[in-house]
Amino acid sequence: MSSLNAAVTESKLILTCGPGGVGKTTTAAALGVAAARAGRRTVVVTVDPARRLADALGLGDDAAADEPHRVPGVTKRTTDGELWALMLDAEQTFDRLVRDQSSTKKQADAVLNNPVYQAISGSLSGAQEYMAIERLHQLHASGEWDLVIVDTPPSRHAIDLLEAPDRLVGFLGHPVYRALTAGQRAFAKITDTAASMFLWAVKRLAGPQIVEDTIGFFRSLANIEGGLRKRAKEVSALLRDENTAFIVVSSPRSEAVGEAEHLLDALHDKKFPFAGLVVNLIHPMPEPLTDDDAKVLLELDDGPLADHVDWHVELTNLAVAERAELVDLEALAGDVPVIELPLLDVDIHDVPGLIDLSARLV
Template sequence: MARRTTEHQTRVGPTSPSGRRAGPLDVDAMLADRRTGIIVCCGSGGVGKTTTSAALALRAAEQGRNVVVLTIDPARRLAQSMGIEALDNTPRPVTGVVPSSGGEAGRLDAMMLDMKRTFDEVVESQASPEKAQQILANPFYIALSSSFAGTQEYMAMEKLGQIHRDAKKTGTYDLIVVDTPPSRSALDFLDAPERLSSFLDGRFVRLMMAPARGPAKLMTAGFSLITNSLTKILGAQFLKDLQTFVTALDTVFGGFRQRAQQTYSLLQADGTAFLVVAAPEPDALREAAYFVERLSEDGMPLAGLIVNRASPAPESKLAAEEALAGARRLQGDGSGSVAAALLRLHADQVRLVERERELRDRFATAHPQVPTAVVPALPGDVHDLDGLRQIGDLLADSASAG
């Protein structure tokens, strides 16, 4: 349990002296390092992953790299400003990229992931046209490809793999930035490829395929008991559709598993940098902690933590309690509503800043090895390249400011 103190600078956990803490995350060094080929931004929903990914991609491009950013569900106006309103699963050039500090700008492409389209493409590339048609029309496939928990995560990884292979062949991009879907839990995103292939390998699926494969001897007594009870519960058509689906998918089996494995190794490779994005709130930081733990368990290269939307710390040292007491005194004599309101605002601000710092400190105590960048909240929403540039500057400033 963390101790509560007011002097945050001196608060150091017994197992993690501040000397061993990783310090700030140097975003510009990461972007400038040509070995960084893939940046994956992950984190829970609503923490600004999409904006962070776009801002990093733009910054890298303006510093001369050739970048493609793969986003999942950008805010409409941000998507418009990047020219990716249409969900066509193809990277589109972003206009308005200007070189920073006299150098030469690279290029920036952006695309929005169409999960179903990506899934369809995989099927089409793996199966004969006839088989593919059969799969694409199956109600189970339709449900699986559009709603299976984890499909979106898997497809984001699949698309990353595709773009990476193409980029390697043609040399179009030297950096791919991926925005991951807001997973229900940290596990979804890393487990998706594994889950999909274990699904295809599952006992039940193999049993479902057995009859179609041939000898009826595989139809054990146990299995007919199952099919009978499933037919009773679900209806015969359900089972028939399922069987057709599983059998048809069998054709693309090997391909799926192999690709999932490839993508997984790609993520583990040195050229990949994972960034965990969070907001300074207990839930978001708890999710961030899960991600950090999972990434290290799976041997994924974690570059750091980005804490978005931090409340800016006031310069002056006026404590919240003192400001509130002052506000009360002012209201007591019936005058000065503006100053009283400002003092209350100040007290709110101080409390927010203290709470956020405490949360970040706890995180750092538990995960001292994670370099962190803290991005102050902007008053407005980000929906153009200027806004992204501003976020990029704040990300980079975080390193120099410490």
């Protein structure tokens, strides 16, 4: 019987990742419940949880949802485990990163108050993914938690998450960025480069003020560039730490399975510690009919019982097809635990629902 017990009781960081809509947020919360009930002080960083789940985690309506909140009803008073949750706020996390990496408040304010920064900090390509990892780093570094669990954003591609730290560093090395942050004189000399084309285009589209702000933004960012690079490196190393566990969540739908396979390959190639596969939303396999029963039942006249038998056959076919879809993915998972979670007929939106799910995971 496979179980994620080791990941929940031994890791210091867990990331749930996978294709869109397969249950990453739900799984992250359920793993948090399992860890807290195993006696660990746990915090779960959720990204955009469904409304009712956010309420259950004590995060509804709260403007300070970006800070950890204790989730009630998870552990009994006699155990030391605790579950805390917060909702990722990419912009606030980015602001915190800028402040951490600036040597003075003035330097930080130059970035934070720049209109270009304000316009793009929430929407930079890959920013959501990067900020989820950055938040993980902030919480891990605080030393307050036995376990930090990070749910990941619904990305266009699950693999975006893995590339986020490199993408930030890649952006800092981009010729346009390099040219914009070069000194005024060097900048004036650049005539035929990508940067001047870029500026020309921006000027035409958006007017000169935007250009000034953009240059100002990149220049202010240059002050903290060293810090950002260093942090991206630390984050990359943290993700590959032996106490980090990547849990991949998928559903049996063919597009999701394809994307999950791609993600497993990438985890392997980039040497991220893959620690478990959760196949969620799977149809349970109905009890098989005995041959004799089947013969009798399949020859029934029309009526409620015959409908029931048809339904049994359909459900069996579906369950068989789903398992066939999963063969390659489960083989690719190798010897890590693989957990199948059934498609439940109730939405999981409260602590008892999460406790039930957590028991299936560990």
